[in-house]
Amino acid sequence: MGPANVLTGVELSPYAVEGRTPEAAVFPGSVDEVRAVIELAAAASVPVVAWGGGTAAAVGTPVSRGGLVLGLARLNRLVEHEPGDLTATVEAGMTMAALEAALRARGQWLSLDPPEPERATVGGVVAANASGSRRHLYGAARDLVIGLTAVTGEGAVVRGGGKVVKNVAGYDLPKLFVGSFGTLGVIVDVTVKLRPLPDCERLVAVRFERLKDAGVAARAVMGSDLIPTALDLADAEAARALGLAPGGPALLVGFDGVVEQVDWQCAELGRVVGLGGGGRVEILQPPMWGRLPLAARLAFDPPAAVMRLSVLPAQVSEVMEQGAEAARARGFASAWSAHAGVGVVTATIHGAGRIEPADVAVVLSEWRGVARGAGGHATIEWAPLAVKAEIPVWDDPGPAARIMQRIKAHLDPGNVLNPGRFVAGI
Amino acid sequence: MAAVPESRKPDLRRQLEAIVGRGGVLSDPAELLVYESDGLTLFRALADFVVFPTSAEQVAEVVRLANREDLPFVARGAGTGLSGGCLPAEGGLVISLMRMNRVLEVDYENQIAVVEPGLVNLHLSWAVGPQGYYYAPDPSSQQACTIGGNIANNSGGPHTLKYGVTVNHVLGLEVVLPDGEIVWLGGRTRETPGYDLPGIFVGSEGTFGIATKIVVRILRKPQAVKTVLAVFDEVAHASAAVSEIIARGLVPAAVEMIDQLTIAAVEDAFGCGYPRDAAAALLVELDGLAAGMEAQAERIVAACRDSGAREVRTARDEAERQLLWKGRKSAFGAYGRVSPAYMVMDGVIPRTKLPYVLDRVNAIVAAHGLRVGNVFHAGDGNLHPNILYDPRRPGEEARVVAAGAEIMKLCAEVGGSISGEHGIGLEKADFMPFIFSAADLRFMQRLKDAFNPEGRCNPGKVFPTRKSCGEAGAVAYRPHPIEEKGLAQRF
Secondary structure (H helix, E strand, O other), rough: HHHOOOOOOHHHHHEEOOOOOOOOOOOOHHHHHHHHHHHHHHHHHOOEEEEEOOOOOOOOOOOOOOOEEEOOOOOEEEEEEHHHHHHEEOOOEEEHHHHHHHOOOOEEEEEEEEOOOOOOOOOHHHHHOOOOOOOHHOOHHHHHHEEEEEEOOOOEEEEEOOOOOOOOOOOHHHHHHOOOOOOOOOEEEEEEEEEOOOOOEEEEEEOOHHHHHHHHHHHHHHHOOEEEEEEEEOOHHHHHHHOOOOOOOOOEEEEEOOOOHHHHHHHHHOOOOOOOOOOOOOOEOOOHHHHHHHHHHHHOOOOOEEEEEEEHHHHHHHHHHHHHHHHHHHOOEEOOOOOOOOOEEEEEEEEEOOOOOOOOOOOOHHHHHHHHHHEEEEEEEEOOHHHOOOOOOOOOHHHHHHHHHHHHHHHHOOOEEEEEEEHHHH | OOOOOOOHHHHHHHHHHHHHHHHHOOHHHHHHHHHOOOOOOOOOOOOEEEEOOOOHHHHHHHHHHHHHHOEEEEEEOOOOOOOOOOOOOOOOOOEEEEOOOOOOEOOOOOOOEEOOOOOHHHHHHHHHEEEEEEEOOOOOOOOOOHHHHHHHHOOOOHHHHHHHHOHHEEEEEEEEEEOOOEEEEOOOOOOOOOOOHHHHHHOOOOOOEEEEEEEEEEEEOOEEEEEEEEEEOOOHHHHHHHHHHHHHOOOOOEEEEHHHHHHHHHHHOOOOOOOOOOEEEEEEEEEOOOHHHHHHHHHHHHHHHHHOOOEEEOOOOOHHHHHHHHHHHHHHHHHHHHOOOEOOEEOOOOOOHHHHHHHHHHHHHHOOEEEEEEEEEEHOOOOOOOEEEEOOOOOOHHHHHHHHHHHHHEEEEOEEEOOOOOOOOOOOOOHHHHOOOHHHHHHHHHHHHHHOOOOOOOOOOEEEEEOOOOOOOOOOHHHHHHHHHOOOOOO
C-alpha cells in the first residue's frame, strides 16, 4: 500500500491510547489490502486494532499486546445511495458528518446521531454502538444497519444482511457486529436504512428545580400521545455545560414531522409536563442537537472517568440522583445526562486536586451498583489505566458470557482482533 | 423418516412422560400427522414424539434427554410458518410451546411485556390494549401465530415499513440452549454487556435454542389512522407512486399493492369496493398524531395523482377502512375462487426495481404455463407472488417449484433477498448461495456451531444441505387447517 500509508515511530502518537503506542499503523486503500494486512498480522501473531476516527479508541480493557492499528480512513466513499430505496452503502471510514452532508443534499438522512460526527466514522459507530438523542424514536445502530461487510481475523471477506430494508435470509450478522468493538471482524462497509428529511424539526427545553420533577415529567411524556424523537434529561451540571440559561435540571425534547405535528406537540408538551399557562417551553437552536450526547462530558475538562449506564427508563432520574449522591459522599463532583426514554445514562466524575484512582474506582463501583438496582448495567466508557486496573471496564454479562466466548473462539480462532479488549476476556 | 427404532419408543415415551406428564406426549402416528408440516404443505416430515412442556425447566429437561439419547429436536409454535422451518426434518422430537402461552408481566411505565413463547401474537395486543398499548409486529397470521414463532422467523407484517420487524421489538430472551442450559440473552434494558445475543437469536429459525421467556417492547396506540386507496391503470404507475410518496418526505405505516388478478378475485369473493378493471391498487396507511394527519394525507393523494392514479380516495370512517383492508387481507382466501391451489413466494427487492421485477415475474410464471397474483408490501419491496395451479394436473406442481426458483434468482440478481419474512427453513436452504458466498455461509455455520455444536437443534435448516429431507413435489397442496377456518392468510 506504499510507505505513505504505513506509520511507525513518532508518527504513531495520534494512535497511542492511554500512553500505549501501537507497533505500527497502516491505512489500506482497498478491501484486498485490508485482507492482506490482517493475514500478515495473523501470521506474525500481532493483534489487529481497527481504527475509524478514534472517538471510541479508549473504550474497553487495554489490548493485552502492543498491536497493529488498521486505519480505515482511506476507505471513505459513499458507495451507493438510491433515494428511492431509502438505503445507502458506505465505506467504513467515511465520517458521519460527511455521510450526513451527502445524504442531506438529496433530501435524506441517517437517523443515527452519535457524538463527534466530524471524527466518528460509520464503521466505528457501528462497532462501538455509538448513538445519540434521536435513538429515542428511531433506534440505534442495530435498528438501522441492514447489511455489512467485514474482514475476519483469518482474512476472509464476509457479508451479512443485504441491501434491502427487509430481509430474513440467513443469520442477522449485522446485529452481531454492532457493538462488537472490532473483536469479530474489521468492518469495511455498511448498508443503512435512511429516512426522508422531515419538513420541520425542533428541540425544546423545559426546566425544573429538582431532578425528581424532571424525571416525573419525562415519564409523563412517555405515557402521553406525544411522539418525540428525543427525550433527554440533564442534571443541573450537565444543563450548565450545555450552555442553557442558568437554572436547574432540564428535560430536552425533540420533535419532527410536518409543521402541524411539531407545533401541536410543542404546545401539548407544556400541558403534559404540568406547566401552568405561563410555563416555559424554551426553543433551542439546532446546533444544540450535537451537544446533547456530550452533555455530561462537557461539564468537566477533563473528567476523572466517564460511565455509561443502561437502566429501566422509569428509574432514570432516581439513578441520576443516587449516583450524584454517591459521588458527593466521597468528595467528588459529578454530571449526569440521559436518553431518558430508552434508559441510557452517561455520568462523569470530577475531583479537585490530586485524585486517587482507587477512590474513583470506588465511586464507579457504587454507580454500577446503582445501575444494577435499577435493573441494568454499567460500563466504564473512559477512565485512566490506573482506574481500569482497580475495576472491570465491562459489566458482567452473566452466564451468557459462555456463549460470547464461544462465538469469539469460533469466529476469530486465532484471537487476532482486539484480543482482551471486550467483555469476559474476549 | 423417523430417527428412532420402534423398540426404543416405549422407554423414550416413559422418560418424556416423566418430564411433561402423561398428557404431554404424542406418539400415535395419526396424532403425529398433525405436526408433519407447517403452512407450507409442500414439505412433510414426521416426528417420533411431540411433547408439550409447560415450563422452561421442562423444556430444558426434554432437551437434555434428547442429548442423552442422541435425538434431534425442533421447537414449534402454531405451525403457521411458510418455509418448513419447524419440521422435524430428521425425525426425533417436536417440542410444542403451545402450553406456554401466558403474558407473565406487563410493565407499562417501562413499556415492556414479558411473555411465554406460545402466546398468540394478537393476544398480546389484546392484553395491553385496554391500557392504550399494542405490540407492533403484525404478521398476517397474527390471530394464530405465536410470539416464539415470530422470534424464530423475525416476522414482519404490513406495518413493518414504519415500525420495523420482530427484532426491533425484542430486548431479551430466556432460552434453553441446545445443550439444555437455561440462560438469559439480553434483558429488560436497551443495552446489555457484550454481543447483541438477542439480536442474532431472533431470526435464527430455531437453530440456536428454544426461547422460553421473551421481553418485548409495547407501544402506545396511535391517536389517529388514515387509509388511502389509489387505483392505477398501469402497474408501473403504482410502483412510481410508492417512490413518489417517499420522495415527498413521508414514511407511511404501510404501503400495500394488489394487482389486477387479485383485485378481481377479491371483488368476486367479498366486494370490497376495488375497481375490478384496475391494473393495480395501492393501499396506503398513515398513523400517528391527529395533528398534521390531514396535511400528510393530502400529500399522499397528490403523490398518487401525479404518478398517474386514475382514482384516489380516503376512507371516510372506520367501517370503510376495515373494508379496504379486508380486500388486502382476504386476498389469499379469494384466490380459492380462481384456482384450486397456489403457492406463496416471499422475496425482497429494492423498491425502485418494482416495475421491472413485476414484469419479469409475470413473464417467468407465464413461461411455465401458469398464472400469478401479486399482493405484497410494496413500501419495503417485499414481494409475494402467488403462483396459481392445479395440483391434480400431473407435473404442474413441479413447474410451480421451478418458477419459484427463477423468481428467487431474479430477486437476488436485482440486489434483493430470497426472504423478507417467511424465512429459509427447508424450502430455501438450497437458494442461500444465490445471495451468500461460501465464505459468508462458512461464517454463519461457525456461528451456529457456537450455539449448537452437536447440531441436534433443528437440523437440516437454513444451510444448503446434501439433500433436504422434506419430500418436496411429491404431495398435492392442501390448505392448512387454520387457513380453512379463516384464521390466517399466507403472506
